Amino acid sequence: MESRCENCIVRQFNSLRAMSKEELKSVSDSKITKSIKKGDALFEEGDKLNGVYCVRNGISKLSKLSANGKDQIVKLATKGEVLGQRSVIAEESTNLSAIAVQDMEVCFIPKESITNTLQKNPNFTLEVLRHMAHDLKEADDVIVNISQKTVKQRIAEAFLYLKNNFGEDEEGFLALTLSREDISNVVGTATESAIRIISEFKKKGLIHTSGKKIGIKNERKLMEMVEGF
Numbered sequence: 001m002e003s004r005c006e007n008c009i010v011r012q013f014n015s016l017r018a019m020s021k022e023e024l025k026s027v028s029d030s031k032i033t034k035s036i037k038k039g040d041a042l043f044e045e046g047d048k049l050n051g052v053y054c055v056r057n058g059i060s061k062l063s064k065l066s067a068n069g070k071d072q073i074v075k076l077a078t079k080g081e082v083l084g085q086r087s088v089i090a091e092e093s094t095n096l097s098a099i100a101v102q103d104m105e106v107c108f109i110p111k112e113s114i115t116n117t118l119q120k121n122p123n124f125t126l127e128v129l130r131h132m133a134h135d136l137k138e139a140d141d142v143i144v145n146i147s148q149k150t151v152k153q154r155i156a157e158a159f160l161y162l163k164n165n166f167g168e169d170e171e172g173f174l175a176l177t178l179s180r181e182d183i184s185n186v187v188g189t190a191t192e193s194a195i196r197i198i199s200e201f202k203k204k205g206l207i208h209t210s211g212k213k214i215g216i217k218n219e220r221k222l223m224e225m226v227e228g229f
Contacts, residue, residue, distance in 0.1 A: 004028045005107075010056055013080025015127035019117060023124070027113045034106050036060075042083060042098040042106065049094060051110040052084040058104030059166075059176060062096045063185060073185040074142050075135070076101070076176075078165075086132060088114055101178065146188045149226075154187035155197050156222040159207065163216055173213040180212075 005028035011017050019027065033056070036042055042053050045065055059078050063071040074096065077083055087094045088111050117124050145154055159174070166176040178186070184194035198214070201207045206222055208215045216222065 003033060005031065008056070010054065010080045014054065014082045015085070015124060015131050016054065016082070018123040018127040019121065023113075023117050023121065026116075027109055030110050030113050032108045034108055036100045036104040036106060038100050038103050040100050042100070042104075043094055045094055045097045047094050049084045049087045049111070051108050052082050052088055052114060053098070054107045054109060055079055055081045055083065056105040056107060058100060058102040058106075060098045060104060061101050061182065061185075062098050064096050071097075071185045072188055073182065074139055076165075076186075082131070085114075085128060086135070089118070089128065089132075101176070101182065151187060151189045151193055152197055152200075153226050153228070154189070155183065155194060155201070156206075156225045158183060158186050159214065159216055160219070160222055160226065163219070168215065171210075171213075171215070172208075173210065173215040177212050177214075 005011060005016065005019075005024045006021060011019075011024075016024065016027070031054075036058070042060060043049060045063075055077060057079060059076055060083065061073050062075040062077055062083070063073045066072055077098070083098050083106075084094065086092075118128065145157070149157070162174045162176055162178070166174065169175050180195050180198065181191045183198070184191040187194065198207070198209070202209055204221075206216070206218045206225075208217050
């Protein structure tokens with residue numbers, strides 16, 4: 001029964017919470033639950049989507065390929081988020097790729113379930129607009145960060161973001177392990193620059209590392225760096 005949309009706790013985090021019981025039942029009857037392995041794509045930039053993906057578990061990176069062939073990660077999407085809404089509603093190809101950075105469980109909801117409800121349920125339409133507006137705000141913040149903060153500030157901010165949003169494991173490392181390339185793609189710099197700055201942070205005692213894992217040692221200093229002190 002837990003796999004039914006009506007009983008799913010995840011929908012409280014997204015626009016599906018504004019659907020009526022009948023609408024949720026219709027979505028539940030038409031959706032397909034999929035397992036996505038780490039590194040696999042839910043969709044790629046330029047794909048035409050026939051529905052949206054609701055994240056039940058795991059984390060996906062949403063990224064855009066730049067002209068020089070480098071990915072810019074614009075968001076990390078977690079449990080409860082709906083991916084592909086903009087593309088489905090605008091009837092446009094996706095402008096981002098979604099790749100699993102952890103094993104994921106997602107529910108694919110066919111386009112018709114979304115568009116039919118949009119036409120009949122103004123509360124759902126408003127919720128969808130709210131979530132899309134929030135995504136726009138986040139995208140604006142990414143642009144401002146890249147244009148106004150140094151790479152060191154952006155990497156420090158990324159580590160604090162990872163700690164605050166995904167927590168730490170029992171050994172004190174960030175629970176979400178991103179590759180050095182992913183970290184560079186989050187902050188918008190070359191991988192070599194990210195590696196050099198991570199090494200510098202380690203020497204200064206701001207972080208500690210073990211293989212790919214990174215842990216924060218001096219949160220206050222990282223915060224001061226972000227704020228420009």
